[in-house]
Amino acid sequence: MFSKSRINEPGPKAEDTPKAPIAPPQRAASDFTPSAPKPKPPASTLSSDLTIVGNLRTTGDIMIEGTVEGDIRAHLLTVGEGATIKGEVIADDVVVNGRIIGRVRGLKVRLTSSARVEGDIIHKTIAIESGAHFEGSVQRQDDPLGGNRTVPQPKPGASATSAPAPAAPPAKS
Numbered sequence: 001m002f003s004k005s006r007i008n009e010p011g012p013k014a015e016d017t018p019k020a021p022i023a024p025p026q027r028a029a030s031d032f033t034p035s036a037p038k039p040k041p042p043a044s045t046l047s048s049d050l051t052i053v054g055n056l057r058t059t060g061d062i063m064i065e066g067t068v069e070g071d072i073r074a075h076l077l078t079v080g081e082g083a084t085i086k087g088e089v090i091a092d093d094v095v096v097n098g099r100i101i102g103r104v105r106g107l108k109v110r111l112t113s114s115a116r117v118e119g120d121i122i123h124k125t126i127a128i129e130s131g132a133h134f135e136g137s138v139q140r141q142d143d144p145l146g147g148n149r150t151v152p153q154p155k156p157g158a159s160a161t162s163a164p165a166p167a168a169p170p171a172k173s
Helices: 004-008
Strands: 044-046 051-053 061-064 067-069 072-079 084-086 089-096 099-101 104-111 116-118 121-128 133-135 138-140
Touching: none
Parallel strands: 044 061, 051 067, 061 072, 067 084, 072 089, 084 099, 089 104, 099 116, 104 121, 116 133, 121 138
Antiparallel strands: none
């Protein structure tokens, strides 16, 4: 690593070396081009012994093996066989091997043979394998991730206005 002889040898004196002007470092033309995109990080995994109460939001991928009580928004969501989600799921790709109780919105939704879904599925494309358990409705939309949620229409003869809210009880002293 280190050479003892170099440490003990005297170096050139400052007055012996010629003074040269210091030029700024030159940059290549490639230094000004946009950098390459960052590599995609690996999927986040929530293990089977983990329970989360709250919403999850990411632009990446999530693999759920545990329990989530809340809404999930992701690029790719994979629900493991032993996993349970109670809430709305919104993702570009949804692969369900476990259980979802709530609405599923996805460009591509796949229910495998071990899937159990209790809720509506809004999709662009869907695949349901033999043996999957599904209770709810299926609706195809060109943009299932968009905000164009269906608004329930009032029944004929029903008033479109809502009833006034009940008055709050008087405060106790």
